[in-house]
Structures are given as structure tokens and as C-alpha cells.
Amino acid sequence: MDYLQLLLLGLIGVAGGILSGLVGVGGGIVFVPGLVYAGGWEIKEAVAASLVIIVFSSLSGTLRNARSEDPVNWRVAGLLSLTVAPSSLIGVFISNVSPEIVVKVAFAVLLLALAYPTARGRGEYGADRKDIPLPLVFVAGVFIGSLSGLVGVGGGVMMVPLMVLGMGLTTKGAVSTSLAVVMFTGIIGAAGYVATGFRDPQDLLGLPPLIVGSMVGAPLGVRLRDRLPSGVIRVIFGAFMVIVALRLLGEAFGVF
Secondary structure, three states, X not given: OOHHXXXXXXXXXXXXXXXXXXXXXXXXXXXXXXXXXXXXXXXXXXXXXXXXXXHHHHHHHHHHHOOOOOOOOHHHHHHHHHHHHHHHHHHXXXXXXXXXXXXXXXXXXXXHHHHHHHHHOOOOOOOOOXXXXXXXHHHHHHHHHHHHHHHXXXXXXXXXXXXXXXXXXXXXXXXXXXXXXXXXXXXXXXXXXXXXXXXXXXXXXXXXXXXXXXXXXXXXXXXXHHOOOHXXXXXXXXXXXXXXXXXXXXXXXXXX
16 A cells, blocks of 8 residues: 555545534545545445444544533433444344345435435424434434444434434534444444454555544534534535435445
């Protein structure tokens, strides 16, 4: 791996980190294609590596969130992590025994269904104003965790609207809390891949630039988020969900 590739991977890490801090995702939607196209990794190996990187990017963003105007709600993070993080091991198992197309399509459809209400918003949600029953939130958490382990993303893209619509958090508060859940999910999912065989250690040279870049970018994303109004965050997040959904559908059906 030459210096140009290392620099490119570092820049991809920064981009993924900024995305992580801005909208509460782990950055896997950037890291996986970065490893595939810039690092020459196979897709399943890139998924495993992405979960490792996500741990560091979300940790960096979570530490920065401690000084944010909308810090982590640790009660919600703990409750959701108990469902989402262990479920990532389901995705690790599925990645070895089943094609990804069915899960990718289901993920994309659900993203598209949630994108509009998330972008539109309904004001600030209080503890007495919830649109998704709490048991369904935890059922969805199992699905999110499984997808996280399968496609190498932290699952924040779906956890944020669930926490807003089902657990009474504001959008910015959900973004901060999502990063903490993503961190725990990455730890469990990455451990699952390591336990089942990861990759030749010599080929892991591409990870440090991504890890360092992501840890630099995540606090920048949090700072940018603090300076934007909640309405803008909702629109950005809704648009991001649509982009992710279209990308997954394109991959599933071989369009791109």
C-alpha cells in the first residue's frame, strides 16, 4: 500500500468521522466503500473492518458530545444497547450463510418509510408524546443490530428516528445518544468477526489512517451539528436516509 492510498484512506476516515458526529451514525456507509475501492478489500472483509473503525469514530464523537449542548442520554443508550449490540452477532452469522439482497432491500424500504416523517419533524417530543410503542422500538433494535453486523454500519441511520418517535428524545439528543449505542454495537460486532476469523494481519495497514481520520472528523461533525438548527438537522438526516436507501437498492439490484 503506497502513501497516496494511505492519504486517501485518511481523508475517507475524516469524511466518515464528520458524518458520524453530524448525524449520529458510525460512518460505515463511508468506510466500507472506502476500503473496497481505495484499499482493494473484499466486501465482507471491509464490513468487518468497518465495525472496528466505527468503535473509534463513535468513541471520539461520544467524548466530544460530553461538551455538547445535547449530551448523550445514557439511560436510553443503555436500554437500546442491550438490544442492538448483541443482535449484531446475528448479522455476523447471516453474512456467512445467506445472500445480503433480502436484508438490504428491507433496510432500504424501511429507511424510505422513515425519511419523510423524520425530515418533516413534529416539534419537540416530550415523554408523553410518542408515536412508536416502546416494545416495537426494541423489536426494531434487533433488526438494526442484525443489519449492523451484516453490512458494517453502526445503525444510527435508523436509531435516531426510533429514539425521536419512540423514546421522546429531540433530534439532536437522539444523534448524540445514537453515537454511544453505535460504539457498543461496533465493539460486539467487531468481536464477532474477530472470533470467526478476520484477515491477514499484514493487510490491516489500511485501518490506522481510517481510524485516525475518523477520530479527527467526528468532533468536527459534532461541532458543526451544534451550530445548525434542529430543523436543518432533520432535513439533512432525512436526505441522508434517502441516499443510503438508494445506494443499498442500487447495490442489491446491481445498478451500481
